[in-house]
Structures are given as structure tokens and as C-alpha cells.
Amino acid sequence: MGNECFYDSIIRYKYFSKVCYLFLGSIILFSFSACGNSSQQKQAETTATVENPQTVSEAKFPFPAIPTMLTQPEERKAYLMAHYWDNFSFADTALVNNRNVSEQGAANYLAILADGTLSEAQVKGSLDGFCKGMEVQEHARKVFLQMMEDYLYNPNSPYHNEALYALFLERMLKSEYVDEARKSSLKFSLDLISRNCPGKVATDFVYFLPDGSRHSLAQTRAKNNRLLLVFYDPECPSCHETMQEMVADGLLAEAVKAGKLTVLAVYTEGNQEVWKRTLSDLPREWTVGSDRETVKQGALYDLKAMPSLYLLDGTKKVLLKDAPYAKIREEIAAL
Secondary structure, eight states: OOHHHHHHHOOOSTTGGGGGGOOHHHHHHHHHSOOSSHHHHHHHHHHOOOOOSSSOOOOOOOOOOOOTTOOSHHHHHHHHHHHTTTTOOTTOHHHHHOTTTHHHHHHHHHHHHTSSOSOHHHHHHHHHHHHHHHHTSHHHHHHHHHHHIIIIIOTTSTTOOHHHHHHHHHHHTTOTTSOHHHHHHHHHHHHHHTSSOTTSBOOOOEEEOTTOOEEETTTSOOGGGEEEEEEEOTTOHHHHHHHHHHHHOHHHHHHHHTTSOEEEEEEOSSOHHHHHHTGGGSOTTSEEEEOTTHHHHTTOSOOSSSSEEEEEETTOBEEESSOOHHHHHHHHHTO
16 A cells, blocks of 8 residues: 555644634634724734633734734735734744644634735745744744645645645745755655646556556547546555545446546556456446556656546646545536
């Protein structure tokens, strides 16, 4: 079983599965409303806290005080994101380790940063301010590097945002405080993110059918100008649920039967006996092949989670990259 299955099953932080608990409403109210007096602002600052679902914590993220002269929501938001981390002490290991503060503050920060209302320059400026404070402290750097990976790069995260993670990686690769070994790992992730993006032609690769015949992605026919590319591993427990959902989905089955799209499922691991033994688990109408580990060994696609789903058009241009099946299904329903 590949490492991607292991990565797919890990959730490192206890709030990661409870992001719906975020109190973004209070933060947005505090940050963007045109407050008429300082007492209202102080009250909003006081309410911008997070409670542990098990125990009540008095810890609060130290939000910056927004100047009262800034009355427009856009101005207030821009100021908040430019100064979001100003009052956070990255040198305080106890504060960094207090997930009621550090992780909740980061989650709220990312939610606002990625809402699409800030310019790229504002996003980069905010990330630069965050990194300048964090990178100089070894413990904080370690914690937040991992946190950004979990929130922005893990496909199971509701904050999954490769574009934002790429900007973060680009900034950290410029850091004089990150050692070369860690930079090599960050660079590898950045390179993977840049591949097979929507609008680009998917990387070609060779796969073999059960009869041993050799084929390639580029040569595979996409019925009705649509091809669902599925990278899978039958020994990966975390991907069984999605694969079973797809196999049992009448909408997908009918679309394939009606010639509305082609499904190409590619086994990416090296145990050919396991692959052949589990072929009967997949619909006969799908094209099922094995790449004999070509994709994984060449890092042609980012297989951090399985199954990894790509929706392509007839020219093999990527329409959806590493998308959840629910999103794929919406596209199928519209065919």
C-alpha cells in the first residue's frame, strides 16, 4: 500500500474535523463592520474567542485593533489581514502549543484569506507578514509549516486550497531560516501542485490492461468529450468508501452506459496479483488498467490521497483536479 493512503488517513490536529465549529461570524463582525465607537470594538474583540468542545478555555487570539478611522468593510478587512499576526508571540511556545489560540487563529485566518475578496498582492503581503513572524522561531516554524500543510494541502480539509498553499510555499522557499533538506521537501510539493492543473493538458502515461496490452492516456478515447481518470489502490482502506460509492452510483453507471463519458481506473501500486484479484470489484464498463507504478515513481501526479479523481475533456485537458467525488458527480449530472 502506498504512502498516499497513509497520508489520506491522517488528521493531525484535534480541531481539524471540527472546522464547522469556527466562530467566523464574530470575527467578520469584528473585522469588517463599520463600528461607531471604541466600546463596540472592544466588545467585538472580546467575543472573538474559541471554546474547546470539551472544556472552556479563556485563551483568546490577540486580534489587532482596527483603527476607528477605517469605516469601509474593505478597508477594515485589508487592515486586519495585513496586521493579523502582529500581536501573536511566535516565541511563546506555550501559546503556539495552545491550539485553542494558534490553530483556531490560523483556521480563521485561512478562511478569510481564501475567500476571494483580497487581491493577490494583499494575499502575498499578508502571508509575508505571517512568515516573517513565524520563520525566525524554530518551534513555531515547525508547528505552522505542518499546520499549513494539513489545512491547505490535505484534500480532506475543508480549507484545501492548493493555490494558496503554493503562495505559502513560494514564500517559505525564500526563507533564510529553513534548512535545505526542508526546502527540498517544500519544493517537491510545490512542483507537484504545479502539475496537471485545470486548463493544462494532463500528463501522459502508459498503462496496461488485464490482457497485457499497452495503452496511454493520450490515446484513450473520451466519449462525449469527457474522461474520468481514477487513480486507485484496492488495498487502501481510506479510499474504499469513495470507490464503493462510485461503483454503486446509478447516475455514473447510466452516464457510462449512455456514452456520456469514459471512466479510466488506474491501479498505481506494484502488486499485480492484488490488482488482478480485485478487478471484478469494478464495473465491466470501466476501462481498468495498471501503470506498474509509473505514475508514482515518476511523481507524474500528486497521489497524496486515494482515490485521486481528475475530470478531463477529449483533448485530455484537466477540467477538475483531484476533486471530491461529489464535485465530479455534479459535472456528470450536467452532461
